[in-house]
Amino acid sequence: MLTEAESLIWDRGHLGRADLTARFLESWIRLVQAAPRRVALVAGVIAVLSLVVAAHGLGFKTDRTDLVDPTAAYYADWAKYEKEFGGESDIIFIIEGTKRSEIVRAIKTLARDLESFPQAFQNVCYRIDLSRLHAKGLYQLPIEDLEAIDSRVKPLTPLLAGGWRFLTLDSALGAALAASSTAIDKQQSLDESGRQKAAAATRLLQSMTSYLYNGRAFRSPWVPLRSPTLGASVAGMPEYFFSEDGKTAIVRAEPIKDTSSLSDFGKSVDLAKRMIDRMEPVFPDLHFGLTGLPVLEADEMISAKRDSTRAMLISLLGVGCLFMVAFRAWRHPMCAILTLIISACWTLGWVTLTVGHLNILSASFIVTLVGLGIDFGILWLSRFESMRGLGLSVAESNRGAATTVGPGVLIGGLTTALAFFTTMATGFLGLREMGWIAGSGVLWCLVGAFTVLPALLVLTKGRVRRCERELVADQPAALFLARRPALVGLLSLLVVIGLATQITKLRFDYNLLNLQSDGLASVEWEEKLVERMGASAWYALSMAETPEEARRLGEEFAALPSVGRVVEVASLIPTDQEKKRPYVAAISKAVADLPTTEQVKKLPPPELAKLTERIEAIAQLPKNVPVSELVAITRLRHAAEETLEAMRRLPLLDQDRRVASFQTRWLEDLFGQLRKLHDVANPEPVGVADLPSALRSRYLSPDGTWLLQIFADASVWDGEPLNAFVREVYSVDPHVTGKPISTLLSLREMTAGYQRSAWLAIGVILLAVWCGVRSWRDSLLAMTPLVLGCLAMFGLMGIASISLNPANMIALPLILGIGVDFGVHVVHDFHASNGTYVLGRGLGRALVLTSLTTILGFASLMTASHRGMSSIGVVLSLGVACCSLAALVLLPALLQLLSRTRVETAVLSFPHGDSSSTSSPSETEAVEAA
Template structure:
């Protein structure tokens, strides 16, 4: 029996005829449903931007992560603030000021702390240096004893000039070498010059650097603040209020590059916020371009404004109803399921294009629009229903997976396919019945492709052999398929958060790609540490015990000797009478003259200092005060730090401060270990070996490195499971509908070929599969199987010359509209979104290739009688 005479087809034709006869009622019902959908969406649909909810929380590794968060809630959802200063003192001061400002805003920040600062580290930090470094520090302080003595007694510009005079006397008397003081003189000269040149910004002298034998390291100029912001997961950027406050506070406190300080924000919160901002920026351009292209292509395909309007109305109503379904089922869209709208438009537009192109084909000889619509439904209606069911099956296959983000997307998009086909068989015919549609003068199709049809039919064995060769080549490349599930590679590296994180990853002590191990007690942590330290993939292991310095007797002996030598110097009573401005000017001129006597060379540090002091001797009172402040503002803090170091005592576990203990030991006694990787922490292969090695010793380890690796494995597993399940479901659906194994294979083989070619191309062009573009794979099932079904159903109905048919026209323009919708994402400044658009474009190209080249060769000639194919 012919396909057009099957009972389901007759039912669809009758349904379409009913909707046309009662077009106003159908359109009115669609309007009422749309209004109701809008109300439901406004009241019940929200966006959940919490990336932690994208994967099933019941997975074992997720449970391990939850256990760590429960034990140390203060370490969850942290905003990392990186502070770099031109001097160690500036970095310290900035970190202290910013921490205090954040603590004072409990509505925005739950906690804020300095992991590398505070009274404990101010006093005992020197004990964490190596014994050699402690000795070098002691030697530097001893060498600076004359300088310290004079400044401790008179910590003013007068005292500094007096100390310089004392050093110069030693040089003149042969008791000291010029080279020993040149670096200090050079830094003082630079400070004076900078502050004489700028009347608005004080650029202070670093006394910590001045008392050191070498320049400060990058680590010495960097401080960290860890803040736990209150996030709004209903907003596109959950941490925006907190990050905006940090920026505003830094400006208010003059913690800016103009004042020698740079404040940057990173961590998951800042990165996600920057990512969402980048995505939304790109979506605006992409959406505008996509709408323009889709409308243009629809007009080109249908050559009718009214039919284009009918499709767009149907599409819009379907989108609203799908959104309402999402509101009633999942309630909140996650960062992946929000893509249902793009998928719906990309796939559902195909149903409208297919029906309207078929309508155009029938309109060339049908007496009126209603008859043409009924004939079009008779011709394509069954294929539309089958295609929608197959696409829905592809999406529903994700429901049982642990990747909740895609699972919810599958539920929404799958049901959306059913809504779309229902509206295209009811609302669209009603709109076509009312809107003026002109008659076609000739059959719709591409007769110019007749030679291609004949060639493919005449050389079908060669074409199929070519397909087999191409498929085998693609299969050979699949073992080299690359997976990159590092979320940092999906964000714009030019953003502050991403660039800062990439910078931190290159320092083994600041990399965020670490592993945390939760142990029952401090003793258990201590016992596990040696096992982890033996692993070749591990660089370092930190625990509470790590904050008890090693080799304390040797270091304390050095500091004890230093205290005997330097202690009395620092305890000298300070002068109480401040110097007058005239006295300071005279002292500056006198010191400058002495400097010129010692250093006649014009480019020497002494001469540069002499020139600066000469200008200072002629400056007004405000300038004199400003330069004096710049030279000495950090001196009291430096002297106080030295006094603290000299009074250092042995540190035991019991002596550690409460806040430090709470960072490593939970209230119930559980203790945390932090494991750092050896090698390049930005290398996925290095991190994979690191995670596997640590998990072999500590199976319940968690942390950023574990989460990234386990997430990738969960996601890959979810897509493999869903792919197998989707293929099986679609095959079963086709088998039930088509009832012939050969026909089922004819519908699936081009789809498999397009998939193989897509994955092989990612290998050739170096495009890895990642969190973003992997979403493109379900689209292949949705669109590809629909295109295949249209051709198979035509072939079963005895319609030959597939490339000349209206179906080919519909398929090509449907693919182009979809490519316009998704391919425009390629223009996004967000790497993840752009990569998704790139893969979607590649995928659609191969889908068309498989359908238009290999499908006709696979189908071969139609039967001489239409009934023979259905027997």
Template structure:
């Protein structure tokens, strides 16, 4: 295999030497065409539907539901303040503005029209409530039949005064009627006192968009049904303090750039209304908004990270090599390779997703790795005095073969992601793996061709001098510092590995998708705010029933589940026990026939009369309290009287005290308003009760059109929306919720179910990709070296580095999440390359001479560029991209330390062991020692030829091994002038 790869490298070398101009021109043309394709046709999407296989059983249910009900995630406008009436006013304005918005929205739901149900509202009440209404109605009708009784303030006070007569109260049978009357009278007095004091009585609205709005009416009995209907027409929560306006995007818009345009326009419209209503908070969230914000944030972060990576890599090149031209060529080749990668992505896939768009910043750090290796070895060969052709041949035969294997392992790590059911991950693996291959080809063919074009025809002496300036290697002191105590370093590494293993077991996984987004985004803050409110979340699961009867059965079953909070469906509008309710309603309507129902209560109130009547009631109450107090020990009736009067006196005192502090004119206005609100509502309620119909049951044609569009498909199937009791973003509660729902409907779907399956699928896909990457990496390393010792030496730093990285992650309590779990296969593919380069150079040299050659420098710079590429993601406000950069820094940094510090310690010990094994038992003289050490010794590994980490015994002479003019190994104390003429020598390395 080694000979095959070297033969391939010689062929590439001959091609580059022969056709440098066509190679460079062809690469420019291909890159230009690719860039044009990407600029005109490549798009970035954030659509879950496009990154999960459509034939997946779970996703198939979701797609079927979306297609059948034309369902898209809703834009959710949140209107919030402590003034319910103002909230309704603002929600009305927002709804009307959204209906007129351009580009147009498909559907806007902000107010439900219940007019077609108004004459059948009583059917929504329980039979007990209807019986109570019938019973209460008897009292009203009895009073209305009396000639002087009217439903107004004066009549109310007259009736109260009449009941406070001594003759009435002394009869025990009257107390059965008196006590309920007093309870109602006290409530009316408290409201009267509130009105006189100028207070606004807050009414309790009903929540939920699809919940039966009339089901709460029973609590109010004969209160203002019209008011309740008006309040319940809005999607309100927390007693009207929160109102939602829902808008649906056009079909398919969420997966396109149109979604971002719509969100931008929505924010403009809402900002205008917010300016006009500063006392009300207006926010925007919902699935399409979260998706648009995430896409915009990640795209901006990726562009910024790519720019930073390019700038830092270019700066590093210039500083490290002390010149501009060769690093600049390497960067240009990297740009050409990236253009080719984008062209491939355009032709092969047609788009990037939130995962795959990050490949650009990654490939910047990884692709330049190959250029560093090629350029460093090329300059080293020129600095050693090789001819241009020999420098090219040696670079590609040795370093070229190493980066071919290293690049293949990195590409395979990416391509291993293609073999799973998660399309988003497969797309990322394809474009990133292709990007690595483009970079590999560019640096093996285009970069050498560019160097040959420039350097051909230049004087060898100038080439050598220029290369000597930029080529550097570590001095002896570096080796003494790093490799003097190998056993101590390995012992420390063993301790670090044990600690890492302990902390690696504490690594956790964060399933919460909201934690990936920038928490400062308005859409994220609004979603979190809803989670802490009675509205909970707008994220619901859905179940689809074939007909209304099946939907009713499922609703009853879902209601019994402990993880379910609310259910929204058309079934709430089809009450049970219709026949029994119709009979009760007929009796109610029949009783109201012929009743004297006044239609206008706006008659002027006599303020003086009201004062006089209230004062009389207060005096009678105090007197009655004093008299009853005397007999509490003897009579139950006296105790009842004390209780009644003690409750009645405070509101009477409040009302009279407020009247004393209010002008006559203002008091008249307030009392008249009270009369209209209270008794006008009573009159309207009685008229409304008389208008109720029971000629037929409620039908679909009676329901609001907005609800029918949302909850009934064209084929007649019925949708059930199910809200979780706990947060749908918490994995454990989400798992319980989905598990419970599936006991009722195995095909239940919706965003919570999709998220649950999506994350599990994603996690499994990455773990599988990591396993496949490890297997293929091991196979490629085995094919490259074909020797158990070298294979183990190459994989050891990868294993240790991965373990250390997991330990650091556990120690720092950095959780894996659906975004950064991508680092598992990446670290394997990238981290093994450093071990390949180090062991390959050891095999070539036959000794541990890593930092005295260009390879140590190249590995270091390669790792730094990779750290820059991934570290640039740390500027991201998108938490997912940030966590990817953080974990890759930890992983690559750990593999770098194990490859450049721990692995060389083992290689040093091997050098010493093999040298000592070949030493004579006694050293008589320096000459004997020199004769005893052969220049090359065959062993299981290549023999060390004067390794800088091999200690010399006292009096032992060093035997140089082709140190070359710039060789800074530990055996040479002097160094030749790099510019001096060199003897021509054969540079063939020892056979592997």
């Protein structure tokens, strides 16, 4: 036999003995209340063990490739790159200043410091040693240029073979005079050698004239022996890595992975920061900064951990205070908060055992549990204290809560968990992990609500507050809303429709830098790096099996509109080396034995009188020259006349000194050019061993795979440039990889996963709700707050210019579960009521408090400096507010209108007022009071 109180509990809402869920929960609570101390003790011990397990086994992954499904096609390309080259994990040191020499000194100091910590850094790249490539620079030229150089060197062969001592101004001018005189006497055209001698003598005289007028203005009369394109790909490469204005330089160092740290490169990044701090006092005129993926990810991890911890504390404190104010007590609210903490500990242990780590998406799950898990406690305590206010015992009140709000709590919790679990059907690993962690957390909170909380309530007991009696009466939660349900429903729908029209303004922000903390130094330096040097921590990567393929790919990538530059080393190994080798060998042999500058200076000065006679003879060349040579010989004669005029302007002693100085400068200029040619004329072909080690280790794998880095012309942190860049590089190489590629494709995969999981979640939730209420109409009604709340939320986001981003999209499955949870409780209350439906004050207060605590829990994330985490708080708070308003205002109005049809049907069914089928006023009041 049931006691009177038990009968009252079971009669409320027509639950009856047939409600299996309520009967099961009532039986379960009896078991819990039979041994409350044992339940609380076991729960506490498991919580402590879970914390110990989490402290020793729970990791934190910041690499975004850890969020990607390993079976994805683009991940296979990335895995191949990591296997060949070890990953793109350079720490980038940036140095700013106005004096290049000071920056170079700082670079050398920093590089020396980095190389002194081999346990933390490897492959330090601060300058490029081009000596071996420069020595074989002639191989970089096309064959046509080599032929031209060879043709200029061949006429000098007799001089270079030991006759250089006989090369004087007089001999050079004499050769031109003899060739010109012979052509004039025979009235014949000059041969090729004669024309070259005449042209060389003309340039020589013009240069000499200029020098006679100004002894400091020497102008070389020699035709350049080197091609102007020589060294464009070698000597043109920077020895140090400077920006175009020479005010910014970078140093790269690859950090050593440390598995003992939370972040893979945390210790190396910390050491790098300490090095920067030590450098600043030594070089006070310079500015130092750090960026690169290891730094960005380490800073993001630190920021996320700090922000999530602070948000969790703020959330717990805020929710606890709100809880205590609402219930005007501290004992029972503390039971609910303690239950939540125990459930969170269980979740941490479970996550450690099943997943083993958190990622940047799941780092905030504890904070979300505070907002979600406390809802179960609020609903339970609201009904529990209402039952206590009727004079029921603690045990009876627990059972009453189990049979009345228990099914709604159970269905709401399960639907929320299912909303999370549906994300596990996506291909995005980070989303699957988040779905599993958050869904499991909700279930553990649900377990705590049905075990730990009832046990703690039995143990703490507490006084009965009769003031709660008024809260159990089915008085309208908001009388002014209940009086005009049609008007309230119409106005609410108009507001939702108006907000829904603004959804078109909603945008998606791809830029991951916008998710980082405000004022984060590594982000600011990354933006400077892109702006000043056209470089970035983000670039595409392509691999080739041969240097020929790498060069071809490099040319095709460079031709793309979205590509700014391509970095590769295959082009440093010239093509057609076997065809070029004879020319290089001939040039190398010709310039093998050159006089030194001291030997040139020791040559005897020219005889001024003899030289003057030679110049006068040129000036007196006849004018009856062959027409074909008229211009050349006329120029030669005029040049000689100008030289004689310049000599007459100087005293004889100055003439002798100036002419001797000119001859020395003239010979030094020639042999200087020949030495430069000698420096790049090593006849051995260019091989892999000649590549600078700093480049070879980064762009050529031990297995012989050649790497290309493709930098975008615009910042690929932004959505449109990123999409264009990825689309175009894929057109050249379908296996291209790199952070821009994996990020964009994973974002697309994540977005598609959200869409698929959303539809799946809606179907699963609808089925779960139907299982609880056994009515498709009521199931659809329960989902009304979710649908209308989401429309309103997206519209408000469009109006407020709040963008969706890779971080706050995680809020969507949360809102799915929460929105349905509100609707389930209202529909369950409607299903259990008689007559015209109004939202009772008891449930209304519980739902308001639930939404406030949930919003407060999520709003704590808005205090995060990490903008991605903060945006999660904004979207969650906004979504919960919209869904709760729809559940508290629009849905009750709609149900009130529908319940009038129910009343009319009931009246028509009993037109004669069958007393056996209706309740007396006193009976109705008794039921409603219960």
